[in-house]
Amino acid sequence: MGIDVLTGPIKFDEDANMSEFKAISFSKKTNIFFKLSPKYEYFLNFSKAKEELYTKAITNLMKKNEFLQLLIQMLQEQISEEEYEEELLKNREKYFIELKAIESPEYYNAIVNICKSLKSSISVDEVSEIFGIKQGDLFTAIEA
Amino acid sequence: MELFLFKESIECNKCKAIARKIVPGAVQFDDIIGDHMKYTCDRNASTEILEECDPGKKLFRATSKLSLGDKLNAEAITILTNQLRLVKTEVINNTHTHKSVKAVFNKYTFAEIKYPFEQIAKAIEKRKGK
Numbered sequence: 001m002g003i004d005v006l007t008g009p010i011k012f013d014e015d016a017n018m019s020e021f022k023a024i025s026f027s028k029k030t031n032i033f034f035k036l037s038p039k040y041e042y043f044l045n046f047s048k049a050k051e052e053l054y055t056k057a058i059t060n061l062m063k064k065n066e067f068l069q070l071l072i073q074m075l076q077e078q079i080s081e082e083e084y085e086e087e088l089l090k091n092r093e094k095y096f097i098e099l100k101a102i103e104s105p106e107y108y109n110a111i112v113n114i115c116k117s118l119k120s121s122i123s124v125d126e127v128s129e130i131f132g133i134k135q136g137d138l139f140t141a142i143e144a
Numbered sequence: 145m146e147l148f149l150f151k152e153s154i155e156c157n158k159c160k161a162i163a164r165k166i167v168p169g170a171v172q173f174d175d176i177i178g179d180h181m182k183y184t185c186d187r188n189a190s191t192e193i194l195e196e197c198d199p200g201k202k203l204f205r206a207t208s209k210l211s212l213g214d215k216l217n218a219e220a221i222t223i224l225t226n227q228l229r230l231v232k233t234e235v236i237n238n239t240h241t242h243k244s245v246k247a248v249f250n251k252y253t254f255a256e257i258k259y260p261f262e263q264i265a266k267a268i269e270k271r272k273g274k
Contacts, residue, residue: 064170071168071230081229088171088228089179096173125222125258129170129182136205139151 042106049103049110057114057130060097064129067095099134108141146215148264153256154216155208158195159249161185161223162238166245168230176204177254183223183231183247184258188239191216191223191255194248204254219259226251 067088074084088095102108111131115122124142128135147154163185171181185191192215197203203210204224225231231247238244 060170067171074230085229092173092179096171096179099172099174123258125184129172134174 045104045106046110049106050113053107053110053114053131056132060130060132063095063097070095097129097132099128099132102133102137102141145209145211145213146217147209147257148217148260148268150257150260150265152216153205153208153254154191154193154214155197155203155205155210155252155254156193156195157197157252158193159191159223159225159253159255160194161189161191161221161247161249161255162236162244163187163189163221164242164244166231166233166247171228172224174204174224176202177224177252178226179228180224180226181228183225185221185223187219188242188244189216189218189221191221191253197252201252205256208254216255216257217261217264218257219261220257221255222258223249223253223255225249225253227253 070079070084070087073079074081079087111127111133115127122130124135124138127133128138161183164187165185167184167186169182169184171179173179193210193212196212197210227249231249233245233247235243236246238246
């Protein structure tokens with residue numbers, strides 16, 4: 001016995017391969033499953049992507065902030081150029097923003113959604129830096 | 145060859161940049177370039193290849209120009225360079241009205257037009273249309 005979120009109850013064969021359905025267990029006692037309709041599944045992925053992007057944006061902005069603080073320290077001659085470079089390479093995770101490819105269409109849609117909600121306009125360059133996404137991938141997604 | 149259009153780019157081992165402002169951004173990691181630092185050259189910016197890339201190097205952008213003397217001219221240019229130390233800049237007289245900042249990047253550098261000169265880009269596109 002299963003329930004489709006949008007269309008209501010559906011029947012499952014006992015031998016049916018449950019992994020075929022992108023289902024989530026509702027209750028072990030009653031053994032009822034939710035089969036997600038494509039629309040609902042998209043909505044779930046979209047909100048998950050958006051949440052991940054917000055976290056990533058905050059992390060990347062913090063990394064940039066840390067790096068600029070280090071740079072200021074060097075410019076004010078509190079640390080030498082050698083110390084600056086050593087610190088940068090020693091704690092790579094603290095300073096370096098990692099650029100990756102766009103994982104799925106939901107991610108691209110979530111980025112567009114976030115950018116639209118901003119009051120000021122934002123360039124591809126800045127989007128790439130904030131969300132840690134390769135610029136080339138962004139251009140391809142925009143042109144598609 | 146002089147390049148003026150949006151997204152046109154150059155890649156080289158040594159690059160000269162002249163602009164009203166050359167501002168450092170974040171440090172980033174990419175699987176093609178590796179560790180690199182980002183700069184933004186703002187207002188009347190130009191970058192020129194002083195030394196060509198090593199042959200066989202995987203390009204960051206397939207359409208990049210690689211020949212010695214290739215030059216980007218634009219309103220704003222983005223630079224990605226392997227040089228993690230802050231580049232040394234000097235103030236020079238570039239135009240009659242304004243002073244400019246000059247910087248030389250001594251490691252692998254990728255430069256791309258961020259905002260082209262609007263009127264020049266329009267004129268080039270118009271000529272191409274004919």
